[in-house]
Amino acid sequence: MPAPSPAALDAPTGSRRRWTSRPYTFLVANAILIGIVTFATSMLLDRPVADPEGSFLGPSWVRLPVLCAAAIVLDLLPQALWRGRLDPARTVAAIRDRLRTHWTRARLQLVIVGISGFYVVYVAYRNLKSLLPLVREVKFDSELRALDRFLLLGHDPSTLLHDILGTGIAAHLLSAVYLAYIPLVAILVTVWLVWSRNIGHGWWFVTAQGIAWTLGAASYYLLPTLGPGIMYPWLTSDLTPNGTSDLMESLVYTRQGFLWHEGDYQGVAGFASLHTAIALLWALMAQYTVSSKIVRRIFWVNFVLTVIATLYFGWHHIADDVAGAAIAIIAFVVAARVTGHQLRRPKGEPAPESDPAAPSSA
Numbered sequence: 001m002p003a004p005s006p007a008a009l010d011a012p013t014g015s016r017r018r019w020t021s022r023p024y025t026f027l028v029a030n031a032i033l034i035g036i037v038t039f040a041t042s043m044l045l046d047r048p049v050a051d052p053e054g055s056f057l058g059p060s061w062v063r064l065p066v067l068c069a070a071a072i073v074l075d076l077l078p079q080a081l082w083r084g085r086l087d088p089a090r091t092v093a094a095i096r097d098r099l100r101t102h103w104t105r106a107r108l109q110l111v112i113v114g115i116s117g118f119y120v121v122y123v124a125y126r127n128l129k130s131l132l133p134l135v136r137e138v139k140f141d142s143e144l145r146a147l148d149r150f151l152l153l154g155h156d157p158s159t160l161l162h163d164i165l166g167t168g169i170a171a172h173l174l175s176a177v178y179l180a181y182i183p184l185v186a187i188l189v190t191v192w193l194v195w196s197r198n199i200g201h202g203w204w205f206v207t208a209q210g211i212a213w214t215l216g217a218a219s220y221y222l223l224p225t226l227g228p229g230i231m232y233p234w235l236t237s238d239l240t241p242n243g244t245s246d247l248m249e250s251l252v253y254t255r256q257g258f259l260w261h262e263g264d265y266q267g268v269a270g271f272a273s274l275h276t277a278i279a280l281l282w283a284l285m286a287q288y289t290v291s292s293k294i295v296r297r298i299f300w301v302n303f304v305l306t307v308i309a310t311l312y313f314g315w316h317h318i319a320d321d322v323a324g325a326a327i328a329i330i331a332f333v334v335a336a337r338v339t340g341h342q343l344r345r346p347k348g349e350p351a352p353e354s355d356p357a358a359p360s361s362a
Contacts, residue, residue, distance in 0.1 A: 023203035024113045026338040030210045031120040034217070038124040045134050049127055050264040067119070068112050071194050072103065106199050114193045114206040122185075125213040129220055130258065130265045136224045141231040144271070144317040148228075157311040157318060158228060158235045165312065168240045174309040175244040181275055181306065188282060192289075200339060201289040208335035212281055215327045216274040225270035229314020236314040244313050273316040276324030277331070279306040284332045288343070 042049045076095055083094035148157055165174075192205035229236045229248055239245055251268050258266035283299040290296055310316040316324075336343055 023200065023207075023339045024109070024117070026335075027117040027203070027207045027210050028113065030207075030214055031117040031124075034124040034128075034214050035120050038127050041131055041135070042127065045131055047131060047134070048264055049123075050130065051123065067115050071111050071115065071190050074190070075102070075194050107194075110199050110202045110206075111193050114202060115189070118189050118206050118209055121210040121213050125217045126265070126267070128217040129267060129269050132220050132224060132269050133255070133259060133266070136221060139225055139231070140223050140271070141225045141228065141317075144223075144225060144319050145228060145232070148318050151318060156228065156232075156235055158314045161308065161312045162236075162238065167238050170312070171240045171242045171245075174305065174312050175242040177302065177305045178244050178275070178309040178313065178315075179247070181279065184282075185278065192285070196289065198289070200341065201285075203339045204289070204335050204341055205285050207339055208281055208285065208331045209278075211331035211334055212277050212327055213274070215331065216272060216277060216324075219272040219323060219327065220269040223271040225317070225320070226268055227270035227315050227320075228317060230268060232314075239313070244309070248313065248315070270316055271320045272323030272327055273310050273320040274324060274327075275306050275310050275315070276303075276321045277327040279303040280325055280328035281332055284328065 039049060076098055079098045080091045080095050083090065083097075085091075145156070149155065152160055189206060189209060193202045196202045196205070225231070230252060236245070236248075251266070254263060255266040255268045257263035279299075280303050283296075283303045286296045286299040307321050310321055311318070333343065
């Protein structure tokens with residue numbers, strides 16, 4: 001897939017220009033909506049709204065400012081050290097120059113609103129995922145496994161991949177890819193918000209993230225599953241012990257504690273695969289907003305390996321990955337539209353020099 005020109009991506013036309021004047025509108029509305037649904041569901045089920053990431057940074061009203069401040073420091077500190085060369089006067093001058101040229105009002109708005117909106121959506125998603133077994137007890141693993149075996153001529157995806165790739169070195173390599181996803185979720189939001197040269201790309205990225213996590217939460221309720229590795233544990237019992245298998249075992253124990261009122265949170269839900277959705281969304285965003293071919297290829301390789309890992313470890317059925325890919329594409333396209341980006345420029349329409357509604361920064 002060739003990368004479109006930046007001019008083609010950053011050119012809102014007609015009614016789309018009103019979105020780019022307030023590119024945070026959809027993100028904020030999405031965060032408010034899923035937040036309300038989460039609190040209402042928690043109240044109806046008499047379950048607290050849990051913070052799945054723990055509270056080592058304190059309550060949310062402390063954590064959000066800390067996250068925003070950390071993003072700014074992560075940008076300013078290397079600039080100060082590199083350009084200041086430990087000289088106080090040069091360091092101050094370097095920080096002032098970076099604040100003037102990069103940390104504009106538009107950039108600060110992107111970082112503060114973007115991180116806050118994403119945080120609300122993500123925490124709401126994790127809580128709605130946690131509450132799933134209390135709302136819908138039915139599971140469709142048997143139907144999706146039958147579909148897997150039909151598509152693969154009587155084979156389960158996990159055991160077929162074990163036969164092809166082996167159960168030793170491949171398990172550790174794919175585990176590293178699968179587990180890297182967890183910290184990358186927050187890291188890449190920060191990267192696109194803080195360091196995207198075009199601020200419009202930051203809005204596009206974080207809005208697409210919000211849509212994907214929201215659709216993911218909805219998909220869990222549409223077709224509840226546990227995943228083949230949990231529903232049919234013998235399918236992955238021959239794997240060499242690894243970090244991903246330890247994670248699966250931990251999630252099983254956490255789920256049992258949640259169902260027996262011994263915990264506030266559980267994280268098991270199979271359909272659709274958000275690993276697949278978010279990994280594909282990263283690759284699409286890189287393809288359309290990053291100029292480096294090497295970086296784009298890294299994201300596409302990560303996507304392919306992530307899909308393989310979801311099946312190899314028994315986290316997901318084939319249908320889960322297909323649905324995850326669909327979520328990514330929908331989130332990508334809708335976010336492009338509501339933030340004023342065109343995926344293709346109409347024939348004969350000249351590419352404008354710049355987009356005043358989506359300002360760029362050095």
